[in-house]
Amino acid sequence: MTAVVAGVDIGSTTAKCVVLGEDSRILGKSLSVVGVDIVKDAERALEAALADAHLSRPEVSFITGTGYGRYKVYFGQLVVTEISCHARGANFLFPGTRLVVDIGGQDTKAIRIDDKGEVVDFAMNDKCAAGTGRFLDVCANALGYDVGEIGPLSLQARRAVKVTSTCTVFAESEVTSYVSRGKDPKDILAGLHASIANRTLSLMQRVGVEPEVTFTGGVSQNEGMVHALHRRLGVPVNVSPLSQYLGALGAALHGRERLSGGAA
Amino acid sequence: MITGGLDLGAGVIKGVLLEDGRRLLATASAPSRGIPVQAARHVLDTLGETANIAPDDIDYLCTTGFGRYAIPERNLQVSDFTSSARGAVFLFPKTRLVVDVGTQASRTMSISETGKVLKFKMNEKCAAGAGRFVERCSKYLQVPLEEMGPKALASERPKLISSVCAVLAETEIINNVAEGVPLADILMGVFLSLSQRAHSLMRYVGIQPEVTLVGGLVRNVGMVKALHDTIGMDLNVAPDAYYAAALGSAVLGHARLQKLTTAPQGVGG
Numbered sequence: 001m002t003a004v005v006a007g008v009d010i011g012s013t014t015a016k017c018v019v020l021g022e023d024s025r026i027l028g029k030s031l032s033v034v035g036v037d038i039v040k041d042a043e044r045a046l047e048a049a050l051a052d053a054h055l056s057r058p059e060v061s062f063i064t065g066t067g068y069g070r071y072k073v074y075f076g077q078l079v080v081t082e083i084s085c086h087a088r089g090a091n092f093l094f095p096g097t098r099l100v101v102d103i104g105g106q107d108t109k110a111i112r113i114d115d116k117g118e119v120v121d122f123a124m125n126d127k128c129a130a131g132t133g134r135f136l137d138v139c140a141n142a143l144g145y146d147v148g149e150i151g152p153l154s155l156q157a158r159r160a161v162k163v164t165s166t167c168t169v170f171a172e173s174e175v176t177s178y179v180s181r182g183k184d185p186k187d188i189l190a191g192l193h194a195s196i197a198n199r200t201l202s203l204m205q206r207v208g209v210e211p212e213v214t215f216t217g218g219v220s221q222n223e224g225m226v227h228a229l230h231r232r233l234g235v236p237v238n239v240s241p242l243s244q245y246l247g248a249l250g251a252a253l254h255g256r257e258r259l260s261g262g263a264a
Numbered sequence: 265m266i267t268g269g270l271d272l273g274a275g276v277i278k279g280v281l282l283e284d285g286r287r288l289l290a291t292a293s294a295p296s297r298g299i300p301v302q303a304a305r306h307v308l309d310t311l312g313e314t315a316n317i318a319p320d321d322i323d324y325l326c327t328t329g330f331g332r333y334a335i336p337e338r339n340l341q342v343s344d345f346t347s348s349a350r351g352a353v354f355l356f357p358k359t360r361l362v363v364d365v366g367t368q369a370s371r372t373m374s375i376s377e378t379g380k381v382l383k384f385k386m387n388e389k390c391a392a393g394a395g396r397f398v399e400r401c402s403k404y405l406q407v408p409l410e411e412m413g414p415k416a417l418a419s420e421r422p423k424l425i426s427s428v429c430a431v432l433a434e435t436e437i438i439n440n441v442a443e444g445v446p447l448a449d450i451l452m453g454v455f456l457s458l459s460q461r462a463h464s465l466m467r468y469v470g471i472q473p474e475v476t477l478v479g480g481l482v483r484n485v486g487m488v489k490a491l492h493d494t495i496g497m498d499l500n501v502a503p504d505a506y507y508a509a510a511l512g513s514a515v516l517g518h519a520r521l522q523k524l525t526t527a528p529q530g531v532g533g
């Protein structure tokens with residue numbers, strides 16, 4: 001039995017895939033944008049990660065799907081919620097993790113975990129775009145920036161403006177009105193990041209804030225957000241270039257356990 | 265005696281001129297476009313031209329809405345709840361429940377037999393229950409605002425929206441378009457979604473007839489039908505209900521002016 005496993009995480013915005021070798025080394029990974037045909041996107045995510053690993057499909061012995069579109073990973077043998085996957089992935093990268101904060105394209109989760117990476121409690125906002133990656137997208141657009149630029153720019157702020165709107169739509173208008181009043185876009189961006197940090201903190205407080213805190217999901221790649229969360233929490237947050245892949249990584253790890261007869 | 269009422273809303277500035285607290289002389293509106301004071305001046309000019317009245321001939325000016333403190337020449341300002349309730353009662357004296365769906369907030373008030381506000385509930389936190397949602401739909405569906413209502417009336421199987429967020433609903437609606445759902449069904453789904461929001465606010469204050477719809481969406485036939493179907497009850501609608509808050513503030517301005525002129529010591533009110 002070969003022991004190469006793969007995890008496919010179909011998020012609301014992007015598809016991630018991680019291929020794990022026998023020693024739990026990451027052999028390959030992929031990240032792609034999700035379109036209308038989720039089934040095909042899942043296939044492509046796997047193919048891309050396999051190409052990255054220089055492996056072919058028959059060499060993978062177990063595939064686990066997770067994320068918002070996990071039921072569209074038809075070629076998988078197991079489906080696990082993204083909450084369990086982020087917990088497992090965070091535990092793998094940062095074994096001291098007790099709280100996972102996952103800010104994705106369309107929802108935000110706070111997951112409290114134990115020392116084995118099992119979920120103890122969680123809270124989430126998936127009802128509304130406020131405080132999610134989508135909120136940043138919309139506001140970046142309103143300011144004429146690409147979403148990838150706004151984190152570093154927010155770090156150059158001198159005086160963050162206070163963003164009072166919770167609703168993404170109203171925040172967009174608020175941003176526009178700040179611009180027309182001549183506020184520095186960097187200060188507005190810092191205000192937006194601080195506002196998300198506030199919302200995230202209240203979600204975290206629902207499950208209990210306990211270090212170490214590991215920040216995952218697409219928004220964890222935004223250094224402005226890492227800074228804002230750190231400031232709001234008063235403790236450093238773990239981030240890694242792999243943070244965005246933690247769901248897929250966790251899925252692969254769950255698959256590995258299932259394969260070796262353990263509980264998934 | 266001529267009183268002016270100005271409603272400085274989040275999206276549109278509305279104004280009326282009222283004679284002796286009874287006769288509506290003129291109505292006017294202009295989009296606020298982030299410069300509400302300028303828009304308000306424009307509305308006042310239009311009102312004067314329509315009624316053939318010089319600005320000085322306005323005896324008393326009462327403002328309401330988000331921007332009510334922005335007009336220095338006002339004589340009085342009143343809250344949006346009070347003014348839009350009073351405007352609804354002016355148009356439909358038997359009103360017991362007012363629903364006001366505006367650009368940025370929706371509110372509902374229960375009214376006593378004497379026209380006083382008894383209880384109210386408002387949503388100003390979230391765009392999903394407000395006219396802003398309709399404006400955004402108009403943009404990305406590329407249907408002009410004024411055509412949305414009439415087009416929605418052709419709906420046979422309204423496509424309900426499951427998202428409770430205006431931004432997430434956008435994705436859902438675009439997916440529906442991609443799947444070939446007829447435009448009329450999508451539009452009616454938008455109005456039903458707004459109506460459901462309004463309905464939960466209404467239930468909070470208590471629903472009893474007569475129900476009067478006022479504010480920005482009253483001229484939208486799609487919204488009127490959706491709200492009617494949602495609450496299962498007839499609604500009072502009138503074209504002038506669009507100006508209800510401005511009208512109500514003019515009525516309240518008139519009442520204040522009368523009090524001032526009949527009580528000589530009350531100068532400075």
